Amino acid sequence: MNDDPLLARLAGLAVEPPDGLLDRIAARWIAVPSPIGELSVAWTARGVAYVHQGDGFSGAFRARFGRPLMPATRPPAGLVPALRTGRLSGLALDLEELGEFQRDVLRAVQAVPRGEVRPYAWIAARAGRPGAVRAVGTALARNPVPLLVPCHRVTRSDGALGEYVFGPAAKQRLLLAEGVDLGRLDGLAKERVFYLASDTTGVVCFPTCHNARRITPAHRHGFRTLGAARTAGYRPCRTCRPDLQAA
DNA sequence: AGGAGGGCTTCTA
DNA sequence: GTAGAAGCCCTCC
Incomplete structure (x- = not known):
């Protein structure tokens, strides 16, 4: 030992x-x-x-x-x-x-x-x-x-x-x-709406962006493409940056 | 080493 | 609506 x-x-x-x-x-x-x-x-x-x-x-x-x-x-x-x-x-x-x-x-x-x-x-x-x-x-x-x-x-x-x-x-x-809110997203998708814009701020967002969620219905406008929203005079949201993915 | 094929997609006809 | 191909990276052969 x-x-x-x-x-x-x-x-x-x-x-x-x-x-x-x-x-x-x-x-x-x-x-x-x-x-x-x-x-x-x-x-x-x-x-x-x-x-x-x-x-x-x-x-x-x-x-x-x-x-x-x-x-x-x-x-x-x-x-x-x-x-x-x-x-x-x-x-x-x-x-x-x-x-x-x-x-x-x-x-x-x-x-x-x-x-x-x-x-x-x-x-x-x-x-x-x-x-x-x-x-x-x-x-x-x-x-x-x-x-x-x-x-x-x-x-x-x-x-x-x-x-x-x-x-x-x-x-x-x-x-x-x-x-x-998947139900709401689905509803939007069925109408071919992938972007939401506010005519009070002039900004367009992805639908789930926290800025988009605060748009009151009377001022909300849906768009199928970012290009359409831009043509209508909206600029991409600086928070959710919808302009990153498409021209 | 290099090409084929596949994958939580997307755009087009 | 849906089929087909484009497209990019990775894995495997």
């Missing part, structure tokens, strides 16, 4: 690496509640890296990140509120694994406020690739951190909600939970 304390600690190190090292190599994970049910969330020292719904979490994580996963006893500070509200408020994300295009797209998506929606084409323009509309869809399909990067707020230009990583039903539930 050897009771030298130094040797005993060295032996311990051989079996179990110190916490700091392990945390740099491995990711932690935990199951947390969300508006669409329980989610599995993984994070590294840099921030939250992966949000997953349903079965196959650890397999999907390994396939994607190729690093070990260890259970945690509590979520990172602010994670649960961020999932509930769709606002990060300081919560860090680890998006290191992603390509530049995908990071640009996710950054553009962060600009869509809670309770509002924007078209895929708007995201493409904001990401600096106005023609990459289809590729934006692909990038969002691979969004590793849904809810935290609110890709559920990106909808089709024709008014349909479009697809979603966790399925269209989850997209709908999330938007309703944020207070988006």
Whole structure:
């Protein structure tokens, strides 16, 4: 037997690496509640890296990140509120694994406020690739951190909600939970109205822009295209920037 | 290495 | 209304 304390600690190190090292190599994970049910969330020292719904979490994580996963006893500070509200408020994300295009797209998506929606084409323009509309869809399909990067707020230009990583039903539930009036949006889309203008301010907005929601009915005018609104003398809202996606 | 094909779209006929 | 192709990025072969 050897009771030298130094040797005993060295032996311990051989079996179990110190916490700091392990945390740099491995990711932690935990199951947390969300508006669409329980989610599995993984994070590294840099921030939250992966949000997953349903079965196959650890397999999907390994396939994607190729690093070990260890259970945690509590979520990172602010994670649960961020999932509930769709606002990060300081919560860090680890998006290191992603390509530049995908990071640009996710950054553009962060600009869509809670309770509002924007078209895929708007995201493409904001990401600096106005023609990459289809590729934006692909990038969002691979969004590793849904809810935290609110890709559920990106909808089709024709008014349909479009697809979603966790399925269209989850997209709908999330938007309703944020207070988006989907019935009204649908009504507008049926009339081919995708922009709302106010003749008191002379400004034209996306229908879910908080500025558009305050237009009184008597002063509200709907337009199918931004060009039509401009011809009628309206200028694009500086908050929701409908001019970003189309000429 | 390089091309084909696919994906949360969108525009056109 | 809907089918088809354009279009861009990524993955895989």
